[in-house]
Amino acid sequence: MTKLLLSVHVLAAILAIGPIAVAASLFPRYAGGGDDSRAPGGRAPQIAAFLHRTCRVYAVVGVVVPVFGLATGARLGVLTDAWLVTSIALTAVAAALLALAILPGQRRLLSAPDGAGAGAGRRTAASRLAMATGLFNLLWATVVVLMIVRPGSTTGV
Numbered sequence: 001m002t003k004l005l006l007s008v009h010v011l012a013a014i015l016a017i018g019p020i021a022v023a024a025s026l027f028p029r030y031a032g033g034g035d036d037s038r039a040p041g042g043r044a045p046q047i048a049a050f051l052h053r054t055c056r057v058y059a060v061v062g063v064v065v066p067v068f069g070l071a072t073g074a075r076l077g078v079l080t081d082a083w084l085v086t087s088i089a090l091t092a093v094a095a096a097l098l099a100l101a102i103l104p105g106q107r108r109l110l111s112a113p114d115g116a117g118a119g120a121g122r123r124t125a126a127s128r129l130a131m132a133t134g135l136f137n138l139l140w141a142t143v144v145v146l147m148i149v150r151p152g153s154t155t156g157v
Contacts, residue, residue: 002075009068016062017140023054024102024133031109032126033119045110052106059098066091087146094139097132105129 031048066088073079109125 002072005068005072005075009065009072012062012064012068013144016058016065019058020055020062020098021133021137021140023051023058024098024106024136025130027051027055027106027109028126028130028133031106031122031129033122048106049110052103052110055098055103055106059103066095081150083146083149083151087143090139090143090146094136094143097136097139101132102129102136105132 027048030044030051069091070079070088073084078084105125106129109122109129112122112125
């Protein structure tokens with residue numbers, strides 16, 4: 001049962017968090033209003049909307065990652081280990097960043113007017129969103145490293 005829980009946890013992390021990381025990273029380019037936002041055929045707004053929708057959907061699906069992670073940790077008896085507690089805390093910070101900064105920031109950029117003079121504000125907002133997304137990705141990379149290295153592990157790896 002532990003192997004099944006761990007397998008679902010890892011697969012969910014790859015299939016749910018990976019698309020969020022990619023879509024959120026690409027979003028500022030298409031929603032920022034700068035030269036980089038010129039997609040072929042002038043489709044930048046449609047691409048940005050698609051990337052936002054991808055982030056929203058996979059954020060909901062991504063809830064299974066910590067659920068199965070906690071179930072796996074409980075089966076292994078490691079819920080109080082420092083590496084896992086740290087991973088849980090970093091996951092909570094990443095989830096909060098996604099829910100409170102990235103998704104709302106994307107929504108604001110999608111609904112912002114494209115009128116004259118709005119370009120500099122859009123680029124600034126897109127830059128801040130790109131920074132938040134980079135932090136989100138860095139948090140997840142740290143969690144992955146903690147899951148692999150597991151400080152204090154007795155596996156000898």
